[in-house]
Amino acid sequence: MTTDTPRTLIDKIWQAHVVAEGAGGRALLYIDRHLLHDGSFQAFDQLHETGRAVRRPDLCFATPDHYVPTRPAGAAPIEARLADKIDALAQNTRTHRIRHVGIADARQGIVHVVGPEQGFTLPGVTLVCGDSHTSTHGALGALAFGIGASEVAHVLATQTLWQRRPAQMRITVDGRLGAGITAKDLILAIIAKIGSAGGVGHAIEYAGTAVRALDMEGRLTLCNMSIEAGARCGIVAPDDTTFDYLHGRALAPAGAAWDAALAHWRTLPTDAGARFDREVRLDGAAVEPMVTWGTSPQDAAPIGAVVPDPDAAPDATAKAGMAQALAYTGLRPGTPLSTVKVDRVFIGSCTNSRLSDLRAAAAVVRGRRALVPAFVAPGSGLVKAAAEAEGLDQVFLAAGFEWRASGCSMCVGMNGDLGLPGERVASTSNRNFEGRQGKGVRTHLMSPAMAAAAAVTGKFTDFRTLA
Amino acid sequence: MEPFVTLTASAVAFDLPNIDTDRIVPARFLHHPRAVGFGQFLFHDLRFDADGREIPGFVLNQAHGRAARILVAADNFACGSSREAAVWALAGFGIRAVIAPSFGDIFFENSFKNGLLTIRLPAADAARLRAAVAAHPGAPVSVDLPAQTVHGPDGAAFRFEIDGFKKECLLSGQDEIGLTLARADDIAAFEARRRAETPWL
Numbered sequence: 001m002t003t004d005t006p007r008t009l010i011d012k013i014w015q016a017h018v019v020a021e022g023a024g025g026r027a028l029l030y031i032d033r034h035l036l037h038d039g040s041f042q043a044f045d046q047l048h049e050t051g052r053a054v055r056r057p058d059l060c061f062a063t064p065d066h067y068v069p070t071r072p073a074g075a076a077p078i079e080a081r082l083a084d085k086i087d088a089l090a091q092n093t094r095t096h097r098i099r100h101v102g103i104a105d106a107r108q109g110i111v112h113v114v115g116p117e118q119g120f121t122l123p124g125v126t127l128v129c130g131d132s133h134t135s136t137h138g139a140l141g142a143l144a145f146g147i148g149a150s151e152v153a154h155v156l157a158t159q160t161l162w163q164r165r166p167a168q169m170r171i172t173v174d175g176r177l178g179a180g181i182t183a184k185d186l187i188l189a190i191i192a193k194i195g196s197a198g199g200v201g202h203a204i205e206y207a208g209t210a211v212r213a214l215d216m217e218g219r220l221t222l223c224n225m226s227i228e229a230g231a232r233c234g235i236v237a238p239d240d241t242t243f244d245y246l247h248g249r250a251l252a253p254a255g256a257a258w259d260a261a262l263a264h265w266r267t268l269p270t271d272a273g274a275r276f277d278r279e280v281r282l283d284g285a286a287v288e289p290m291v292t293w294g295t296s297p298q299d300a301a302p303i304g305a306v307v308p309d310p311d312a313a314p315d316a317t318a319k320a321g322m323a324q325a326l327a328y329t330g331l332r333p334g335t336p337l338s339t340v341k342v343d344r345v346f347i348g349s350c351t352n353s354r355l356s357d358l359r360a361a362a363a364v365v366r367g368r369r370a371l372v373p374a375f376v377a378p379g380s381g382l383v384k385a386a387a388e389a390e391g392l393d394q395v396f397l398a399a400g401f402e403w404r405a406s407g408c409s410m411c412v413g414m415n416g417d418l419g420l421p422g423e424r425v426a427s428t429s430n431r432n433f434e435g436r437q438g439k440g441v442r443t444h445l446m447s448p449a450m451a452a453a454a455a456v457t458g459k460f461t462d463f464r465t466l467a
Numbered sequence: 468m469e470p471f472v473t474l475t476a477s478a479v480a481f482d483l484p485n486i487d488t489d490r491i492v493p494a495r496f497l498h499h500p501r502a503v504g505f506g507q508f509l510f511h512d513l514r515f516d517a518d519g520r521e522i523p524g525f526v527l528n529q530a531h532g533r534a535a536r537i538l539v540a541a542d543n544f545a546c547g548s549s550r551e552a553a554v555w556a557l558a559g560f561g562i563r564a565v566i567a568p569s570f571g572d573i574f575f576e577n578s579f580k581n582g583l584l585t586i587r588l589p590a591a592d593a594a595r596l597r598a599a600v601a602a603h604p605g606a607p608v609s610v611d612l613p614a615q616t617v618h619g620p621d622g623a624a625f626r627f628e629i630d631g632f633k634k635e636c637l638l639s640g641q642d643e644i645g646l647t648l649a650r651a652d653d654i655a656a657f658e659a660r661r662r663a664e665t666p667w668l
Contacts, residue, residue: 019657020650024631028650030657032668042501042551052644055654067498081498125668132549132573148551148577150643158647160654164630166572196485197543200569230546232572253667261667296485317541317594321484414494433489433547435512 006271009237010168010203013143013268017126019160026162031059031155033120033142035129036098037111038064038085043130043152044092052157054096059159061120061251062093063101065110066131067415068407070348070377082415096156109380109406112136112350116220117380119249123238123265128155133350133430135226139219140246141238141268143203146227166233167201167277170270172208175284180464182360183218184352184428184447186210186282187225188290188300194280196298199231202278205270206236210284216245217354224351225430228297237269291337291460292432292445294325299432300445301337303462309333328434329424329442337460340444343423345374345455346437347448348404349411352428353379357448358387361428362395364452364463371458375402377409377417399456413437426454469582470640471612474563476536478608478620479526480597486540487547488574492556494548505552506559527560531605539597539608540567542590545574554581564610566617568593579633580643584612586627595623612637 007015019028040062047054054060067085069078078086086103093100101107107114112133115121123141128134130152137144151161171190191198204226206219214222219236226234236242243262246252253261288302299322301308310326310333313319326333331340347353347361358378376396378384384406387393393403410417411429413436419425421440428451429436432443444460453463496508514525526532538557544567545553554577557565563583568590570578578585588596599621600608606620612634617625636643647654661668 020653022632023635024633026630026632028647028653030654030661039497045500050642050644052648085498122668124665130549132547146549146573148549148554148573148580150551150577150580154644154647157644158650158654159658160647160650162632162643162647196546197569200543200572227547227573230543230569230572257667261665264665296487298485317482317484320482321541324483412494413489414497431487431489431547433487435493436489439493439512439517 006274008168008270008274008276009141009205009235009268010143011274013124013126014165022162026164028160029126029163031128031159031161032125033127034060034155035111035115035127035134036060036062036089037066037131038068038089039066040130040152041085041088041092042149043156046149046153047156054098054156055159057097060098061115062089062098063108063111063114064089064103065408066412068103069416070404070407070409072405079416106381106385109383110350110353110408112224113353113379113383116140117382119246119252122246122252123242124268128161132227133224135232135234136220136224136350138223138226138233138235139216140242141235141265143233143235145232166203169199169202169204169231169278169280170276171204171206171280171282173206173210173282173284174208175210176213177210177284177287180449181287181289182447182449183214183221185287185290186284187222188292188297188445189287190282191225191229191297192300193282194229196228196296197230199226199229202231203233203235204229204231206234208284211236212239215356216241217356220354221351225297228430238265289450289462290446291450293329293331293337294322295328295432295434296325297430297432297445299325303337303450303460305337307331307333307335307337338462339459341424341459342372342426342454344372344419344425345370345451346410346425346427346429347451348377348379348409349429350379351430352448353377353383355383355386357428358383358392361448361452362392364449364466365399365401365456366395368399368456370400370455372455374400374455375404377404378406380406401455410437426451426460468640468642471563471582471584471637473609473611474536475607475609477531477534477605478537478539478600479532479535480539480600482541482597484542485546486544488545488550488553488571489547491545491553492550497550497552501555504559505555506561509556509560534605536561536563537608537610538562538565539593539600540565541593542568544570546571549573551577554578554583558583566593566596579637582637582640584610584637586610586617588617588625588627592625596625599623
């Protein structure tokens with residue numbers, strides 16, 4: 001390939017990180033940034049069993065999130081099962097001299113919120129974490145993807161990974177999103193269109209005027225759910241929105257280093273004429289507030305729609321999948337989504353727990369009362385503090401919501417925050433899988449404004465009708 | 468890692484698409500160390516009722532299911548969470564090969580690091596194999612990694628493609644980290660260049 005061949009953003013980052021070429025079309029990629037959390041203990045165990053050292057502790061960043069209880073500090077002692085994991089991260093990071101923002105630190109939070117917030121995530125880097133939602137960091141123009149425990153151990157020991165270059169898909173969203181329509185609605189519309197396996201084997205670049213118009217928090221939400229479309233990695237080209245967001249953050253380059261980095265970052269966007277393996281287009285203006293009705297993120301529909309009929313499925317496998325999903329969620333085909341009642345509301349997760357998410361939810365909640373149990377878990381200690389500084393906590397508390405501490409909370413079902421069997425939960429998280437929020441719990445994905453509307457009306461409601 | 472060469476064994480078929488790794492091993496079991504043996508958690512909430520009793524209708528609780536070493540699945544098997552425990556649960560139960568039209572990308576990578584062979588077959592071939600497995604419970608399915616073939620219980624043969632690097636690792640059972648550490652000079656050279664070209668990193 002000559003240097004004149006138009007290249008994609010992903011091509012440029014990939015090529016700049018190849019350490020060596022291997023058999024079968026694999027490349028040994030250098031990893032610039034490695035995020036660790038309290039679920040990473042198995043990878044440390046693996047490292048210790050083989051007596052290997054961490055090659056570049058300076059390129060790692062750790063904070064506990066998966067096992068962190070979000071009930072107010074001091075409410076009850078942390079159960080041993082959870083505390084063990086939080087302590088193991090503290091111990092492992094101390095042993096290996098890895099930067100650790102611990103549970104008592106004001107900056108602690110969900111690793112995919114804290115990484116960008118601290119400026120650890122940068123454009124043009126390769127970034128990995130033992131968590132599938134690592135795709136989030138592509139919002140800053142990083143090649144970021146989730147890995148398993150063996151790969152975490154591999155990165156700790158070698159600072160590299162063997163990877164096969166993914167196929168590339170460009171999803172172009174032109175037009176403008178309607179008032180109050182968010183990145184969450186957009187990504188649910190994208191997944192409904194291409195399917196939860198639509199991006200398998202691909203990295204996705206999001207482009208188009210509606211994507212460029214998203215602020216950084218919207219882009220983080222968009223890239224976060226790339227994995228729910230089957231793609232390990234989603235990315236948005238860095239631009240002034242990115243640079244304005246990063247400038248001055250704790251771990252971002254400063255001074256002359258910033259200027260040098262910025263000059264490099266401006267060369268990263270995809271060249272005109274670069275080829276993608278697949279192109280998908282959507283009209284941003286057509287995106288409606290979305291909710292899911294099934295047990296896969298692809299089971300998403302506009303709030304004005306009805307529950308679909310498995311008999312209309314394109315093939316027997318899809319029909320079986322839909323029938324199983326509806327049996328689990330307890331919904332009947334033809335039911336208007338706007339009549340479905342909810343039992344509980346969760347606002348949080350690496351998808352939707354940032355300040356703009358909490359503002360959008362608070363705008364709906366203000367002056368109203370939650371009719372069902374509802375709580376908010378901010379994405380980080382800094383998000384929580386910023387929300388409290390502008391009084392959002394009081395808005396939620398006055399409406400009967402609980403205002404929790406930061407962590408993965410009810411998205412991941414492993415830290416004590418769960419729904420009850422059979423409950424229907426309106427959730428701003430990313431997965432409506434069977435049992436994800438507790439055994440028998442029915443999860444429905446939606447934006448923060450939609451979840452807030454569900455809380456104050458007790459059913460799925462187009463938040464725009466509450467204006 | 469246990470090498471994989473050939474295998475002839477009982478198989479089970481799962482017809483549902485998009486079986487996610489939360490269903491393969493629910494999150495509430497992930498706090499265990501790997502040494503606990505994750506096979507006991509495989510498809511836990513499909514295998515066991517609320518009192519921990521086996522659900523007789525579930526295929527892995529039937530005689531041919533307990534003996535199964537091969538699983539034939541539908542589209543997008545093991546999508547979702549990156550939890551490697553999904554692979555440990557399958558392997559711990561005794562599953563050594565999973566055949567499907569497509570897999571979650573992270574699971575697909577995790578699998579071969581643990582000696583679990585994941586085979587992609589075209590959707591129509593996978594559907595035919597699932598039907599044959601369902602029609603002949605307990606009948607053997609054969610997987611031959613060197614020849615890259617699968618033979619169904621009805622005698623149908625399918626050829627599959629596999630990344631040469633993965634094939635080597637599976638056949639030899641070699642440790643990937645050891646392989647990479649042998650490239651330490653390449654990594655050090657890259658780091659020197661990286662320091663010069665992108666010093667802000």
